[in-house]
Amino acid sequence: MTKSVRLEEGDASKVLVPVGSNKGVSVMDLVLRLVGIAGTLGAAIAMGTNEQTLPFFTxxxxxxxxxxxxxxxxxxxxxNAIVCAYFVLTLPLSIVHIMRSAARGSRILLIIMDTVMLALLTAGASAAASIVYLAHNGNTSTNWLPVCQQYGDFCQGASGSLIGSFGAVVVFILIILLGAIALSRHAKRVVL
Amino acid sequence: MTKSVRLEEGDASKVLVPVGSNKGVSVMDLVLRLVGIAGTLGAAIAMGTNEQTLPFFTxxxxxxxxxxxxxxxxxxxxxNAIVCAYFVLTLPLSIVHIMRSAARGSRILLIIMDTVMLALLTAGASAAASIVYLAHNGNTSTNWLPVCQQYGDFCQGASGSLIGSFGAVVVFILIILLGAIALSRHAKRVVL
Incomplete structure (x- = not known):
């Protein structure tokens, strides 16, 4: 079976727009970004207000x-504050993608920036996680004692704030996955 | 100006192959993966053999x-061992991409797996980095003393092995960037 396709230069969007099934992917992208905002904002506030003074003192x-x-x-x-701001700033672009399903250049730009932000957020979250682990368990060979017995509330606050941040890491991976799927569908549709 | 393009179904690769300018991107991808192997393997070995016994004992x-x-x-x-193995396993795919410049599905698959591996490697490297920082500087409020005065060689070995790992993180970001560029060029070429 042979198909003949006529394309006019500079008019490619007209050929591509009617497919429209990237809309679902774009809506999911927007929802995930909102989840990411909640997660990182919550994590930043929970950690930033985390403080405990013990009831005894000399x-x-x-x-x-x-x-x-x-x-x-x-x-x-x-x-977490940087990533939260990044999520807010990319919301408009995400909304544009819902309306312009065939956008390609901006999708690639988003994938790249998302990747950099993913690396940044993962680095911050893991560095904090390894300190939280140390506070809970200590380390015998360096004689670092666990401090969570004394600073119970502080440890709990720090552990809790990690959840929001690692949740946002998962959100980022899903967003990059969706971006790649949107790009691939787009290409497939042009070829056939 | 109007262009007429004839596409045969199931034969799309024939239409796309001649463009071939993704070849440079694919070769760079292969070279970066080799750099990544060196970095992560070096980091794993440097950290895995890192040990110091002090000359005094009770x-x-x-x-x-x-x-x-x-x-x-x-x-x-x-x-680092996992990521190194992953790099080795994806080498054949990377070589296939050099020959089949128009490959699309496998590129998207690679981008997604690269993203997951990027998150994994960044998490491992940052967790280790925060411990190295603590070993160098200690922390007064929890009474964790710096141990690098005593364990100088151990600290130096640990710090050094971080370099290879963070180098591989940068390699991953570049690889994902190249993958997105290859996908975008591909799509552009089909439309025009």
Whole structure:
């Protein structure tokens, strides 16, 4: 069976628009970005307000733990804030993709930026996670004692805020997957 | 200007192959994967053989540090080994892409798997990095003392092995970028 396809240059969008079945993918992309905003914003706020002062103190020392004492936790808050802002900034583009199902260049741009942000967020979340693990379990060979017995609330707050951040990592992987699917469908439809 | 394009179903590759300018991108992809193998293999070996026993000991205690004492470092070795194996396994696919410049489905599959591996490797590298940072600087509020004065060689070995791993993270981002570019060129060429 032979098909003959007529394409006019500069008019390619007209050929591509009617297919429209990338719409579902684009809507899912938008929803996932909203989930990502909630996750990273929640994680940044939970960690940023995490502080515990113990009820006993000496004349010179107040026993106090806050996220700012740990470089990894500070990094965690900054990274989550950056990624949250990135999600907000890409919302308009995501909405444009729902309307212009055949957009290609902007989809590729999004995939690349999403990838960089995925790496950034994963780095921040894992660095914080390894400190949380250490706070829970300590390390005998370096004589770092677990501190979660004393700073129970602080540890719980830090552990909880990791959830939002790792949730956003999963969201990013799904978004990149959707972007690749949208690009592939697009190409397939042009060929046939 | 109007162009007429004839496409035969099931024979699309014949129409697309002659463009061939994805070849450069595919060769670069192969070279980057080889760099990634070197980086992750080096990182895994450097960390996996990292051990230091201090020259003084008591009757009951030998002061010894090895990567296996730290969960994050163990994770680091495992993750780097997995990613290295993944790079090796995807080499044939990368070579196929050099010959079949128009391959689309396999490119998308690679982008998705690369993304997952990027997240995995970044997580492992950052978790190890935050422990290395702690070993260098310690943390006052939890009374974790820096141990790099005693375990100088161990710390240096751990810091060095991070380089290979973070190098591989950059390689992954470039590979995903190249994959997206290859997909976009492909689509563009079909439309015009």
């Amino acid at each position: 004349r010179f020392v107040v026993f106090n733990a806050e996220y700012d004492d740990f470089r990894s936790f500070r990094l965690f808050v900054i990274v | 009757r009951f205690v030998v002061f010894n540090a090895e990567y296996d004492d730290f969960r994050s470092f163990r994770l680091f070795v495992i993750v």
